[in-house]
Amino acid sequence: MAAGEEQSREYLRRHRLPELLHHLGALLLFHRPERPREFLIQVLERVKAGRRAEGEYPDLMDEANVEAMFSLLDVLGQGHITPVQYREALKTLGLSTEDLEVGDDENITLEEEKDAGELGCVLV
Numbered sequence: 001m002a003a004g005e006e007q008s009r010e011y012l013r014r015h016r017l018p019e020l021l022h023h024l025g026a027l028l029l030f031h032r033p034e035r036p037r038e039f040l041i042q043v044l045e046r047v048k049a050g051r052r053a054e055g056e057y058p059d060l061m062d063e064a065n066v067e068a069m070f071s072l073l074d075v076l077g078q079g080h081i082t083p084v085q086y087r088e089a090l091k092t093l094g095l096s097t098e099d100l101e102v103g104d105d106e107n108i109t110l111e112e113e114k115d116a117g118e119l120g121c122v123l124v
Contacts, residue, residue, distance in 0.1 A: 070110045080107035 012018060024040060033039035073081045073089055081089075083102045102108060 066113065067110065070113060074110075080109045082107060086113075 024043065027043055028036055028039065031039065069089065070081065071077075073085045083104050083106060086102060086108050
């Protein structure tokens, strides 16, 4: 691989640009705003404000959506899902599971998910 290509890949990885672009695309498809450019500008301004602790990061799904998604995964109503179910849900939403810190023997409850915010697709 050429040095320039490797530097480009490192730049993208370091700044998590593929994830950011994927999340922005998901937000567009989820909300389908009439003015997509203005919508993206607003989302990026919210991300910037969130990083300065002046606001919250924009989420793809609100709490009700996360609860609905969790209940679909928890088909037996046990109050938890397995790490395998959790990872598959994240993959289905197009989210990376690389940095996920869930052991294979740990179950995930709805409250733990709300605290983690993974299914809500927080932009980073």
